[in-house]
Amino acid sequence: MLEARSVHRRPVWAALTTPVGLIAVLGVVFVVSTLAGSVAVRNAGVSLLIYSVIVIGLYTFAGPSGIMSFGHASFMAVGAYTAALLTLAATSKSRLTGLPDFLRENQFTLETAVLAGAVVAALLALIAGTVLMRLSGLASGIATLALLVVVHVVIAQSGAITAGPGSLVGVPVWTTPGVAWACAAVAVVVAFVFQQSSAGLKLKASREDQLVARASGVRIYRLRLLAFVLSALIVGAGGALFALKISVLSPGAVYLDVTFMMIAMLVVGGMRSLTGAVVGVVVVSVVGELVRQFESGIEIAGIAVPAIPGLSQVAIALLLLISLVLRPKGLTGGRELHEIVGRVMGARKKRSVSDG
Amino acid sequence: MTALLEVTDVSVQYRHVNAVRDVSLHVAEGEIVTVLGLNGAGKSSLLGAIAGRVPKRSGTVVFDGENLTRRSMARIAGKGISLVPEGRHVFPRMTVRENLRLAETTPRGRAVAADVRASVLDMYPALHGLMGRPAGLLSGGEQQQLAIARALMTAPRVLLLDEPSLGLAPSITDRLFETITRFRDDGGTVLIIEQNVRRTLAIADRAYVMSRGQVVLSGDAADVAAREDLSSSYFGDT
Amino acid sequence: MQDFLQFAVNALAMGGTYALVTLGLALLFSVMRLINFAYGVLITAGGYIMLLTTGMPWILQAALIIVGAALLSVLMERVAFGPIRGADGNTLLITSFAISYLVQSVLFTTVGSRPRALVMPDFLTGSLSLGGVSIDRADAATIVAVALALAATSAILKWTTVGLRVRAVAEDFTMTQLIGVKPGPVLALSFALSGALAGVASLFYLAKGALVTPTIGNELILIAFVAIVIGGMGSLLGATLGGLLLGFLSSGLQAVLPLGVVQYRDAILFGLVIVMLLVRPQGLVALKGNKERV
Numbered sequence: 001m002l003e004a005r006s007v008h009r010r011p012v013w014a015a016l017t018t019p020v021g022l023i024a025v026l027g028v029v030f031v032v033s034t035l036a037g038s039v040a041v042r043n044a045g046v047s048l049l050i051y052s053v054i055v056i057g058l059y060t061f062a063g064p065s066g067i068m069s070f071g072h073a074s075f076m077a078v079g080a081y082t083a084a085l086l087t088l089a090a091t092s093k094s095r096l097t098g099l100p101d102f103l104r105e106n107q108f109t110l111e112t113a114v115l116a117g118a119v120v121a122a123l124l125a126l127i128a129g130t131v132l133m134r135l136s137g138l139a140s141g142i143a144t145l146a147l148l149v150v151v152h153v154v155i156a157q158s159g160a161i162t163a164g165p166g167s168l169v170g171v172p173v174w175t176t177p178g179v180a181w182a183c184a185a186v187a188v189v190v191a192f193v194f195q196q197s198s199a200g201l202k203l204k205a206s207r208e209d210q211l212v213a214r215a216s217g218v219r220i221y222r223l224r225l226l227a228f229v230l231s232a233l234i235v236g237a238g239g240a241l242f243a244l245k246i247s248v249l250s251p252g253a254v255y256l257d258v259t260f261m262m263i264a265m266l267v268v269g270g271m272r273s274l275t276g277a278v279v280g281v282v283v284v285s286v287v288g289e290l291v292r293q294f295e296s297g298i299e300i301a302g303i304a305v306p307a308i309p310g311l312s313q314v315a316i317a318l319l320l321l322i323s324l325v326l327r328p329k330g331l332t333g334g335r336e337l338h339e340i341v342g343r344v345m346g347a348r349k350k351r352s353v354s355d356g
Numbered sequence: 357m358t359a360l361l362e363v364t365d366v367s368v369q370y371r372h373v374n375a376v377r378d379v380s381l382h383v384a385e386g387e388i389v390t391v392l393g394l395n396g397a398g399k400s401s402l403l404g405a406i407a408g409r410v411p412k413r414s415g416t417v418v419f420d421g422e423n424l425t426r427r428s429m430a431r432i433a434g435k436g437i438s439l440v441p442e443g444r445h446v447f448p449r450m451t452v453r454e455n456l457r458l459a460e461t462t463p464r465g466r467a468v469a470a471d472v473r474a475s476v477l478d479m480y481p482a483l484h485g486l487m488g489r490p491a492g493l494l495s496g497g498e499q500q501q502l503a504i505a506r507a508l509m510t511a512p513r514v515l516l517l518d519e520p521s522l523g524l525a526p527s528i529t530d531r532l533f534e535t536i537t538r539f540r541d542d543g544g545t546v547l548i549i550e551q552n553v554r555r556t557l558a559i560a561d562r563a564y565v566m567s568r569g570q571v572v573l574s575g576d577a578a579d580v581a582a583r584e585d586l587s588s589s590y591f592g593d594t
Numbered sequence: 595m596q597d598f599l600q601f602a603v604n605a606l607a608m609g610g611t612y613a614l615v616t617l618g619l620a621l622l623f624s625v626m627r628l629i630n631f632a633y634g635v636l637i638t639a640g641g642y643i644m645l646l647t648t649g650m651p652w653i654l655q656a657a658l659i660i661v662g663a664a665l666l667s668v669l670m671e672r673v674a675f676g677p678i679r680g681a682d683g684n685t686l687l688i689t690s691f692a693i694s695y696l697v698q699s700v701l702f703t704t705v706g707s708r709p710r711a712l713v714m715p716d717f718l719t720g721s722l723s724l725g726g727v728s729i730d731r732a733d734a735a736t737i738v739a740v741a742l743a744l745a746a747t748s749a750i751l752k753w754t755t756v757g758l759r760v761r762a763v764a765e766d767f768t769m770t771q772l773i774g775v776k777p778g779p780v781l782a783l784s785f786a787l788s789g790a791l792a793g794v795a796s797l798f799y800l801a802k803g804a805l806v807t808p809t810i811g812n813e814l815i816l817i818a819f820v821a822i823v824i825g826g827m828g829s830l831l832g833a834t835l836g837g838l839l840l841g842f843l844s845s846g847l848q849a850v851l852p853l854g855v856v857q858y859r860d861a862i863l864f865g866l867v868i869v870m871l872l873v874r875p876q877g878l879v880a881l882k883g884n885k886e887r888v
Contacts (some may be wrong), residue, residue: 068684138683139871146867153861260695310703317696324689433774445769447762461755462774
C-alpha cells in the first residue's frame with residue numbers, strides 16, 4: 001500500500017521538479033569541472049558524472065523492483081569493452097584476432113561507441129534477464145552475482161577479443177564533462193519517465209505487496225525484465241563513457257570494485273528514489289574526494305600526517321556500513337526531490353500560519 | 357486479589373492492520389481463562405504480544421507485579437510464562453529426547469528437579485517409546501503432546517496455549533484437556549485460545565470473547581456459555 | 595591409475611577445503627539467514643596472521659589463526675550483523691559485502707596490495723610416497739585436517755548443549771526463544787565455530803600458493819557460494835557435500851574440458867549456480883520440509 005503523501009493538492013507539474021532539479025545539480029558539477037583549473041578536479045567531476053549515469057541505471061531496475069542487483073557491473077563491463085574496441089585506433093587493435101575484420105580495421109565515433117555499448121549491454125540483459133527475472137529475494141541476489149562472475153571470466157579469458165586478462169591500452173579519452181553531463185541528463189529523463197509510467201508504477205506496487213506480486217506472476221516478470229533491460233541500456237552507456245575516460249581497460253577495472261561503489265552510492269543515497277541515486281553519487285564522491293586529499297599526507301598545525309593510500313576506500317566502506325546500520329533507507333529515505341521540497345515548504349507554511 | 361497476569365490496553369499493529377485494539381484482560385493464579393473468537397479476531401496476536409513474540413504498539417503486561425512489557429521472548433519465558441504457539445512447532449529434525457532436552461537446559465529448566473521432570477513424562481506415556489524418533493515424524497497428536505511436555509519441562513507458572521486441539525482427533529483432545537486441568541490442579545495457570553468452544557468453556561473458569569481485535573464479551577465461563585447472543589458476538593454483528 | 599589417484603587426492607583435498615568453508619557459510623545461514631560475503635575476510639586474515647607469526651612453530655601459528663579467525667568472526671557479529679539481525683537477506687548480503695570491503699581497504703592501506711610470501715613448514719612441502727604413488731604432502735595434511743574439523747564440528751553440534759541450541763535455532767529461531775533460550779550466546783558460538791572453520795581452511799588453502807594478498811579470501815568465498823547453492827543452503831550436510839562435489843567438479847572439468855573451453859571453467863561453474871537456483875533452489879540435498887524460502 002502506498003503511503004499517503006501530501007495532503008494538499010499539488011499541480012501536476014510539481015513532480016517535474018525532480019528531474020529538472022537533479023539535472024541542475026549535476027549541471028553544477030559539469031560547470032565546476034569545465035571551469036576548474038586543476039586536472040584533478042576536472043577528473044573528479046567527470047568521474048562523478050559517469051557514476052551518476054551508472055547508478056541511475058542501477059536504480060532504474062533496483063528501485064522500482066526492490067531487488068538489488070549485484071551483477072550490474074557486467075553491463076558496465078560489456079558497455080566499456082564494446083566502446084573501447086570500437087574506438088581503438090586500428091593499429092592498436094590489430095593483434096585482436098578474435099574481432100571481425102570490419103571492427104578491427106575501423107575506428108568509430110564517440111556517439112557510435114556509447115550507443116553500441118548501451119545496446120550490447122541491453123542485449124546481454126535481455127538474455128540473462130529472461131532467466132534471472134524468474135527469481136526473487138536472496139536467490140536473485142546470488143544469481144546476479146553469478147552473472148557478474150560469468151561475464152568477468154568470459155571477458156578475461158577471451159584474449160583474442162578483449163586482450164584479457166591483460167589490458168586494452170590506448171582507448172581515446174573522449175569523455176568530456178559536457179558529454180558526461182549530457183548522458184547523465186538523458187539517464188535522469190529516461191529513469192524518471194520509466195518510474196512514472198504505468199509499467200514503472202505497477203512494478204513499484206508489486207514491490208510493496210508481495211502477495212499481489214505473486215498473484216500476478218507473469219505480468220511482474222515482464223515488467224521486471226523491461227526494467228532490467230532498460231537499466232542495462234543506461235549502465236552500458238555509462239560503461240562506454242567510463243572506458244573512454246580511463247583509457248586503459250582491464251577486466252578487473254569493471255568487476256568487484258565498481259560493483260561495491262555503485263551499490264554503496266545507491267544505498268547511501270536511498271535505493272528507492274531517483275533522487276536517492278543522484279544524492280548517493282554526489283555524497284559518496286565528495287566524501288571520497290575529500291578523504292583522498294589526505295591520502296598523500298598533509299600537515300596539520302605543523303605535524304606531518306603520513307601518506308595513507310587507499311584511505312578513501314576505507315572511508316566509503318565505513319560510510320556504507322554506518323548507513324546500513326543507522327539509516328538503511330538511505331539519506332533520502334526513498335523520497336524524491338519534489339517530495340522533500342514539498343515537505344520543507346509545508347513545514348514553512350505551518351510555521352508562518354501559526355505565527356500569523 | 358491482584359491478578360497473576362495483568363494485560364492492560366494492549367494494541368498490536370501489523371503494517372496497516374490493527375490486529376489487537378486496546379485489549380485488557382487479567383488472569384488470577386490457578387485460573388483457566390479462555391479467549392474465544394473467530395479466526396482473525398486477534399487472539400493469537402494477543403497471546404503473542406503477552407509472550408513478547410509480536411511487538412506491542414501500546415499497553416502493558418504485568419506478571420506477578422513485574423512489568424514485562426518491553427522484555428524479550430527468552431526473558432519472559434524465563435519468568436515463567438510459556439507460550440505453545442499454534443501449529444505445535446516442534447523441532448522436526450531433532451529427536452523427541454532432544455526437543456525435551458532443549459527445554460531442560462534453559463536457566464529455568466535446569467532448576468527443575470529430576471522427579472518433577474519424570475512426572476511430566478509420566479503424563480505422556482506415548483512419548484516414552486518415541487524418544488529417539490525425529491519429532492517431524494510424529495503424528496499430530498504426538499507432536500502436540502511433545503510441545504506441551506516441552507513447555508512443562510521449564511515448570512512454567514502460566515501456560516499460554518494457542519489452539520492446542522487444532523487438527524486432533526476427539527480422543528486425543530480428551531487427553532489434552534485432562535492435561536490442562538491437571539496442570540491447573542498442580543498449581544499452574546492457563547490462558548487458552550480454542551475453537552472448541554463448548555469443551556473449553558466446560559473446563560474454564562472465565563472467558564473473553566474477541567471480535568475484530570477487541571474484547572466484546574467477558575465473564576464467568578458458565579455465564580458466557582449460557583449467553584444466547586454468544587453466536588452474534590462471534591460473528592461480530594454488534 | 596597413478597594419475598587418477600593423484601587427481602583424486604588432489605580433488606579430495608581441494609574439495610575438503612571448499613567443504614569447510616561452505617559448511618562455515620551454511621552455519622551462519624542456518625542461524626541468521628545470512629550469506630556472509632565477509633567470510634572471505636577471515637581467510638585473508640588467517641594469511642596475514644601467518645605472515646605476522648613467521649618463525650613460530652607451525653602448531654602455534656595454526657592455533658593463533660584458528661582462534662584469531664573465530665574471534666574476528668564473533669567481532670563481526672557483535673558490531674555489524676547483530677544490530678541488523680532482522681533485516682532481509684539482501685540487506686544482510688550488502689552489509690557483508692561492505693564489511694568485506696572495509697577490511698580489504700584497511701589491509702590495503704596498512705600492509706599494501708603487494709602479494710606477500712608465506713613460509714610453509716617442511717611437512718607441508720614436497721610429496722610423499724604412498725604405496726608407490728606420489729602425492730603432495732599438503733594435500734594429505736589437508737585431507738586429515740578437514741576430516742578432523744568436520745568430525746569435531748559434527749560432535750559439537752550433536753553432543754553438546756550449545757550444539758543442540760544451534761541446531762534448534764537453525765530450525766525455528768522464534769520457538770527457541772519462546773522456550774527460554776537466549777539468542778545471544780547461540781549466535782556468538784555459531785559465528786565462532788564458523789570462524790574456526792575458516793581458520794582451518796585458510797591454513798591449508800594458503801599452503802598451496804604460499805601467498806597472501808588483501809583479496810585472497812574472495813576467490814574461496816565465491817566458490818563457497820557456488821557450493822552452497824548447489825549443495826543446499828538450508829542443510830549443513832548438503833553444504834559440506836556441495837563443497838566436496840565442487841572440488842571434484844572443478845578438478846574434473848579442468849582435466850576433461852578441451853583446450854578452447856577449459857579457461858572458461860569458472861564461468862561454467864557459476865552458470866551452474868544460476869541453473870540450480872532456477873531448477874532446484876533448495877539444493878541437491880533437499881531434506882523433508884526444507885523447501886528453502888529464498
